Amino acid sequence: MTDQAEQAYTDIGAGGLVLTGPWTPATDIDTGTGVRPAGGEVLDGEVIDQHGQVVTPRSTAVPVRRPVAWPALPALPAGGKEVVRATGRVAVQSLQGHAVLARRAVDAATHAAIREQIRAARARGDTAELVEWLDRLHTAKDARRQRVQNLPVLLKAAGLSAVALVLVVATALVGIGIVVGVVHPLGAGWGDYWRFLGWLLHALVTAVTVAVPLAGAGGVLGWLALTRRAGQDGASLPARLMPAGQRVQVGEEITPSIVVTALRDLGYAELRKSIKAMPDYGAGMLGPITLAGCGVEVDVALPSGTSTEEIQKRGRKLAENLGRHEHEVFITIPAELRRTVRLWIADPGALDEPIGPSPLVLDPEQSADYRTGRAPWGEDLRGDAALISLYQRHLLITGLSNQGKTAALRALALWLAQDPTVEFWIADLKGVGDWAMFDGIATRLIQGPTDTHVVQATEILEDAVTEMERRNEATRAGATFHPLIVIVDEAQVAFMCPAVDDFKRPYGGTKATSRYFTAARKLHNQGRAVDALLWQGTQDPTDQNLPKLVREGAHIRASLVVGTEAQAKMALGDKAVNGGAAPHKLRQGLDKGTLVVAGDGVPLPPGASSLTIRTHFINDADADALADRAKARRTQVATRTATGDPTEDRDPLSDIAAALRGEDRTRTPVVLARLAEIHPRYQKWTFQTLSAALATHHIKISKSVGQSVIRVDDIHQAITLRSSRDEGSDQGSG
Structure with a gap:
């Protein structure tokens, strides 16, 4: 062992043994703190004892205090929560029941049921019923007063009866x-008898002592x-306390207390007081x-002291108080009841569910009758x-773009097309094929949004005015006519045409010189009486694209969603909107x-002054099928009519x-009008009959500039050919 190793072994003592070198002592350790600066040299090693076991050095740092782990409270099982x-x-229902019983007691003491009927009769303005209920109130008060006066006598009689019973x-x-x-x-004497009574009395006392607490x-x-x-019957339960199966239904059930609370919390001080x-x-x-x-x-x-108008203004808050969206609560003002609002409250989400298909699609045998029938437009x-009568009624449908206006208008036309006597002149100023299935049904069909198409649409209306005037003259002689329905879809294009x-x-515009405006007004004024009717569909109504005189000339006015209340009044009129009609509150895209x-x-x-209808949607495929059905019916009727009466002497x-x-070509409406002048037989002829x-x-x-015409050359050629056949037949027979 070297001197260096021996010195190291001597310095360690009993704590352990340091592995022998070579190692380099750290000379850059701060003697004050005992910490090596960052970036210094670090020796990597372990301290072991004499037996080769690693010695864990005792830390001189302050131990970190660990958070105390408190024992978790036992979780309440689901069953316990339900308990x-x-x-x-x-507990809550019992407390509410005390209030309900107290209220019933007060109602009984104050004759609340009779007073409620008195208020209802007064609100309806029913004087006879009001007098009857007032008499009942006075009778009930007199009866109660008599019972109170008789109470001391009854108590005295009851006391005397009790004393007499004891004696x-x-x-x-x-x-x-x-x-x-x-x-x-049985050997019992005087004392035994009284002892028995004492025992019996003691038993009764004991029984009463036990029974009273139980009772x-x-x-x-x-x-x-x-x-x-x-x-349970007279108060609502907080949602958090409702059973699991009912908590999801909060807001669905409408009870009297919920309605009254919703009205009370409207923020209408007079009503709340x-x-x-x-x-x-x-x-x-x-x-x-x-x-x-x-x-x-x-x-x-x-x-x-309260106003129906104030309730209407707070429609959204009322809906929220009832647990509904604004579109799920409809507020109307019935004309026959004074100071009364009628609330219709939808089930949550019910208005987002589609309605079924049109009965016209479901029933291939369903027909139509212009005079007595009603069109199945949808459901209220x-x-x-919702069945609509179209007999002698001008029609106007308006609304924002892409909300179903054309589909709603077309649904009525498809129903009416099932009546072979009805003639259609149609101007589709959108021109994307929405009315293409009427080709072959409509006598005149224009499709396109250009100024040229507006000119043709204006000429259709002016020809309808001419036909109307001819019918007015013929009516004096007792003539009758088939219905003529003039349909203009996207009429705002015509009014805005320069x-x-x-x-x-001008063709467009709203001045007295406007050709389209003037023709529409004339049809509105006099067309109904001779079954010459104008149906218009327009969007985003304003005074410029839907003049007041035109919109007020329609007998049936319908509006899909519009932007403002002012537009709603333009579409339906002030009376309907003031009575609760609110197309401006429908949801664009959702309704x-x-x-x-x-x-x-x-x-x-x-x-009511209006009706909300969810219309049946008829897609293009179904519309084509309905149009084919109408064409087949018209062909059958036209064939029978063209055959005519064998006794008829007309050619x-x-x-x-x-x-x-002598004209080279003449439009078919003009030909029909002239034929009616020639002979009464032709007064019932339609385009299909003529065809x-x-x-x-x-x-x-033929077609000329988008209009159906008859060429004089074709007629003369047919007459010549017929004459040639007749001559050949005569020569053959001779």
Whole structure:
């Protein structure tokens, strides 16, 4: 062993042995702190004892204090939570039951039921019923006063009866004791008899002592059961205490207390004060809550000093207080009830569910009747079928873009097309093929958004005015006419068209010189009486693209979602919006196909000024199938009509030639009008009838500038060919 090793061994002592070198001592350690500066040289090694075991050095640092791990509280099992919740539920319902019973007692003391009927009769303005209920109130008060006056007499009589009963019992017991003391039955004497009575009395006292606490406990339990039942029936339970199966249904059930609370918390001071002052806490305001489709409906008779308008202004807050979205609560003002609002409250999420397909699609045999039928347009909020009468009614549908306006308008036209007597002139100023299936049904069909298409649409309306005036003249002679429906989709394109004619008269615009505007007004004024009707679809209504005189000329006015209340009034009129119609509160993109309808021909509920309808959507494939069905029916009818009565002495081909009046080509509406002037037989002819009559002579109706025309050359050629055949037939027979 070297001197260096020996010195190291001597320095270690009993603690252990340092591995022998070579090693380099650290000369850069700070003697003050004993810490090597960063970046210095570090020796890596272990200290072992004489037996070769590693020696763990004792740390001189302050030990780190570890956090104390407190024992975790035992978790309450799910069953235990339900027990706690059930206990809290019973306690809360019992407390609520006490309040309910107290309120019932107050109601009974104040004749609240009769007073509620008095308020309802006064709100309805029913004087006879009001007098009847007031008489009942006075009768009930008189009866109670009489019972109070008779109470002392009844108490005195009851006291005397009790004293008499005690005397009779005591006399009977003494008498029985005397008899026992004299007769000694069964060897019992006077003393035995009284000892027996003492024992019997002691037993009765003991039984009563035991039974009274039991009866008291039972009475407490019975009272708790009674109050809990009252609390269940007459008060709402906090959501956290509801059973697991019912907690997910919070906000679905509408009860009278929920409605009253929602009204009280509207932030309407007068209503809140009135509810607090009512003896029944507002329950008397409510009519019966009735099921209405996918929701419930209730009438609220507001107290004096409150306004229905203020309730309408707070529609969103009312919906939130009822646990609903704004679009799930509809507030209307029934005209037959004064100071009353009618609330329709949807089931949560019910309005987001689609309705079924149109009955027109489901039933291939369904037909239509313009005069007596009703079009299946959709369903109202109650879930009832919304059936619209279209007989002699102009129509206007408006709304924002891409919300289902064309689909709703087309659904009515597809239904009416099933009536072969109805003639259509259609101008589709969108021009993307939404009305393409009417090619072959419509006598005139224009599709496109350009100024040229607007010019053609204007000419359609002006021709309809000409036909209307002809019908007005013929009506005086007792003539009848087939329905003529003129449809203009995207009518705002026509009103905004800047084109002018050769005489500088604008096609669009809202001035008296506007050709489209003037024709529309004339149809609105006089067309209904002769079944010449105008249906228009337009979007984003303003005074510029939907003039007031035009929108007010429609008998049926419908609106999908619009941007503002002002637009809603443009679409439906002030009366409907003031009565609760709110298309501006529908949700853009989410309420596609849902529209608010006002006007004539709509099956409005009693007192309502509008109806909300979720329309059936008919896709393009179904629309094509319905159009084919309508074409087949029209072909059958046209064939029968063209055949005519065998006794009829008219020659349709010659009459058509006369109606052309030598013109190279004549539009079919003009030909039909002239034919009606030639002979009354032709007054019921439609485009299909005319087409079928020409088809028997192999003549096809041509197109010129997008309009159906008849060429005079085709007619003359057919007449010449027929004459040649007739001459050949005569020569062959000779």
